[in-house]
Amino acid sequence: MSGLFLRTIVLAGALVGLSHPAAAAIPHIVIGDYHMLLLNADGSVTSWGRGDSGQLGRGQADRNNPAPAKIAALGNDVVAVTAGGALSAAVKSDGTVWVWGNVSDGLIGSNTSGGQFRYEPVQVPGLSGMVSVLAATNGYSLYATDGNGQIWAWGYDNGYGNLGLGPGAPQHRGQPLPVAGATGIVQLAVTGTQMIGRRQDGSLIGWGSNSARDNPLQAVTSATDPLGVTALKPTGLSFIDATATGNAAGLYYGIKNGQALAWGDTNSGMLTCGQESALTAAQPYTIKNLSNLRQIAAGGGAALFVDGAGAVFACGQGDRGLLGDGTTVSTKWDSVPANAKVGPVRVQGLPGPVSYVFTGAFAAAALMPDGAVYTWGRTDGGVLGNGVTTANGVVSTPTRIALNAGVDNSGNPGNVGNPGGTNPGTGTPAPGTEPAFSTAQSGPLNNLTATAGITLPASHAGQPGAIFLALLLPDGRLLMLDGATSSFVPAMAALYTGALPVSAPVLDIRGMDLSTLAGSNVYLGYGLGVNSLAALYEMLRAGRYSNVLTLR
Template sequence: MIGMAVFGLGATAASANAAPANPTVAAGYAHTCAIRTDASLWCWGSNASGQIGDGTATNRTVPVRVGTATTWASLDAGTSYTCGIRTDATLWCWGSNTRGQLGDGSTVKRTVPTQVSAGTSWSSVSAGDSHTCGVRTDGSLWCWGFNRLGQLGDGAVVYTATTPLRVGTASTWASVTTGFAHTCATRTDGTLWCWGDSSAGQLGLGILSYQTTPAQVGTATTWAGVTAGYASACATRTDGTLWCWGDNGYGQLGTPGPYQAAPVQVGSVATWTAVRAGFDTVCAARTDGSLWCWGNNATGQVGDGSTTHRSAPVRVGTATTWTGNAATGYHNCAFRTDGSLWCWGGNANAQLGDGTTTQRTAPQQVVL
């Protein structure tokens, strides 16, 4: 989903490994996908654009398996599409493709995983609303899809790209994250770079316009990773501090007040290990295994038993076994150290996977 990029974020949420050391989950606007420890892929929820990947356009109220492959290593979900990397470093996408965000050279929606038409050396992927970016094993960065506000980072050479375009010539990219119409990424030297729409300050550059090529955010070289929401972003530093910037209409920056065009620290805690932004809600994990959420809570996605928006981090229950492997949006899902998956928030399209369409304001376990 928007912002599914870096959770924990020194590495991307969707990094390919020989096999998933931990199960992985991704959430779109109204669908969810997860990789189990056996490397099989399962999806559920809204399926109007084929984003579940089971060859149909039928909503699913409980997890259904996507194909028979047991080689899925990582994944991310855009608004109405999904992308995943297999252990052979190939990249596959499916679902909505109106802006070429599936990267297969067309604008035709796909109801089953379809290989992205550019190589077999992908290490991570981030799916936004209508654009996608990925890092290859050689450290190069590539983006494709909608580019109206320069979110592909190519200097606005094209309006829509149906195949991957390389972002600059650098081969030092470590992670990437895509929002609605902006993109941010970290480099191996610990620097942070953003581009695309900045009408709410979401690039962190102190501007309220847009940027068509990567621009460095400040001068810090201690960024561990970054995650993009709809029109905001958050990032962790190597000292355990957490910073957010951009739109703050729901308190998604973790502090009261208006938008911020440059990074502002979330509280004074320095024990953050992972953060994930999705639409206008943010969730983050701490070193003690606790999970905290804030921002838009209209569907209970903050997980505190209410539907009250929160402008400061609120703890989700009392568990200290959250892995930091989570997905955030209008509904949230997260894994615990015992391998169990829990979801909460909006459920109008059965995206919580509990067999119902009942909204949940606190975590409910998913049988996966």
């Protein structure tokens, strides 16, 4: 077992590597109106769907080819991507921001008007040191976050105040500038006209449209419209996201103590999951029958909820197939629509726990631990990546797509089901089979000391199984520590596989700077099984895992 003990040092080094965003790309999917981008583990980007405005980034000659293919001009050093409307953008490992697609009204980083398109990525001047970028849902404005959590905004405002300038602001701004007061942000959620940011302590700020229709802006009371950067009422949140239709104000979601909260727009038919009264939407309300959540993905009047076991649930408008349950029937909000079903509903057709989900205006996607991609929703423009471009067609159950470039997992067991034929889920260990977790943490994040370990019940020592160490990032993405490569990966991986020990010290951090991982959580657990996949499912079913470290 000496190899397992040595991995305590491996884990510490892997965390330090992740604390510098340029060190590695963390795969995830983003969705515009009719196109998707996949950030691959090697730092390349794959695009598919409609490309008439250049949003696929593969050059003018290839703009009408909806099949998945890599964006050659971006190379292999991208660390973050975003999409909104017909706009795409990326951050490279050197902190620069690149845009393509419909870059009108200043999105290219200069004061341009409408009708500006770029078919390959171009660099936005004047920006460096950025770690992420987020597009407004309508693709009219962009928001980059630097290493200090300061938000920078540019693009089209149209009087909504979404650039954070308050009343009387210019309609568009080509020069990226910091949003005053939008500092210390670890996660941002936007619609087309409203923006909210989450700080490390779980508090929120917001700015943008605050008209009588959607006042108060996401649970604040103010007569000012548009609203400048203002503290919002919800606190203690570990995750946020938003959905809107068109330029409408949004319905916002948050996770607090594993529960889903919602608040916001009461007039666009987006209230979900049996909310009893539309009048309560100005105050956060708890969505029933959801628990132990780690991610929410909202868009197109619907929301997806991922729990700790990787299961996906959905609420909202179902006519576009976004609920993923094989129907186009919406879930109820209040007493309407009369023919709606009770939510949340379980998303069907996924082969096992997901790593990450995303939903846009017309489509949704799930990234599996083995790198496979499943999509569902409308087929317009080939956005689902399945070769179908029919307008108004609907695929209402997740379907795996073939990635012709990028992360091509056609040879991987992407359709491996759950051993035993049951769905994974969290449970409570049977008496006498509970593991014991030890943990200690001291010092600030920029000089952190922490230890953690696990002690197994005597009856399980020596049995075949696996020990798992997972890092849950603030944006809901889940990474697992691969003991073979000594690195965190966005795939199913085990720290150790073999005969299980009686006990193991798994974490030993001494005076390390992990401040840029603020808001992340470290989970430790083990499962019984002849291989790591079987052990993972057994661990989830039995509930033999725990949050041993929160980076705050």
